[in-house]
Amino acid sequence: MSGLRVVPAWRHGRERLYVCGRDGNNVAWYDRETGRVNLLDEDSRDAVLEALKPFLTGPVTVGPPPVPTPAELARLTLHPDDDLAPNRPGEALLVALDRDPAPAHRLRPDPRRRALAAEQTVGAALDRLEGAGGHTLHSLPLPGGDRVHHLLIGPTGLFAVHALYARKHRVLVADPMVAVGRRETGPLLRRLRADADRASYALTAEVHPVLALVDPADVRITATPRAVRIVRDTDLGTLTRLDVVLKPGDVEALHAMARDRNVWGRA
Incomplete structure (x- = not known):
């Protein structure tokens, strides 16, 4: 996957970096506070990490978003x-x-x-x-x-x-x-x-x-x-x-x- 772009945003007081495809849909996001890259499409893993490379501030956990609690x-x-x-x-x-x-x-x-x-x-x-x-x-x-x-x-x-x-x-x-x-x-x-x-x-x-x-x-x-x-x-x-x-x-x-x-x- 190519043509990804990184868009910064704030949600619930936390800074997030969203990775968007050519169609504008999110394929992943990076939460700096937790050091986690959440993937919506496992096949895009390598492309997402390449796009985020300039923004990563340390070790990260990569995987699908955690299941939300009630x-x-x-x-x-x-x-x-x-x-x-x-x-x-x-x-x-x-x-x-x-x-x-x-x-x-x-x-x-x-x-x-x-x-x-x-x-x-x-x-x-x-x-x-x-x-x-x-x-x-x-x-x-x-x-x-x-x-x-x-x-x-x-x-x-x-x-x-x-x-x-x-x-x-x-x-x-x-x-x-x-x-x-x-x-x-x-x-x-x-x-x-x-x-x-x-x-x-x-x-x-x-x-x-x-x-x-x-x-x-x-x-x-x-x-x-x-x-x-x-x-x-x-x-x-x-x-x-x-x-x-x-x-x-x-x-x-x-x-x-x-x-x-x-x-x-x-x-």
Whole structure:
């Protein structure tokens, strides 16, 4: 087979190199992250490897695509508009700021900017934990306009993580109240427990609420909060060092369910 061309593309956050024939149909693709060349036609093996030769970055496994798991099949049937996996940290705030930016003459900073900075900081920290066998989803919509800022799904369980901007401020936690500096945010812990309960109902699995404080100067907790973990953004890695409660197959199945927008409509 000759006349093959290599076309780069991104799918589900991964770079792939597709090998196309003269008719435009794919005959193979190369996933750099896994180091695998997936062949749709075994007879094209030599021609595909020759076409990919300038792009190969190390040893590769060559063969037909692996059989998809039930979780992967469920993901592949999702309409792109219903797939929440591509959401960026703070996705809802980014959209809101794009649609309705604050006036340039505003004297005080737009509080949405601080909230966005907190979600982006926490989201980036959680994304770095994916090597521990888990997944993170961001900005998951709940009926009524509420959101789960971040959902961490891994071997140690499911965690609904709420990001709170506290840069250089003292934080006082007196369940259910949380105060940042001189500003009292109200019964925030009650809301976090309610959102985690809604997520548990949607996913039919226990979801633990977590409050992630971004860059606080000091944290004072008057008594251990009921059912809510409180961590600094730099300590989110502790969530992956708890007891293992989920098998890899369960993690993948829950991730496939949680990324479906329609699932959250019943929360």
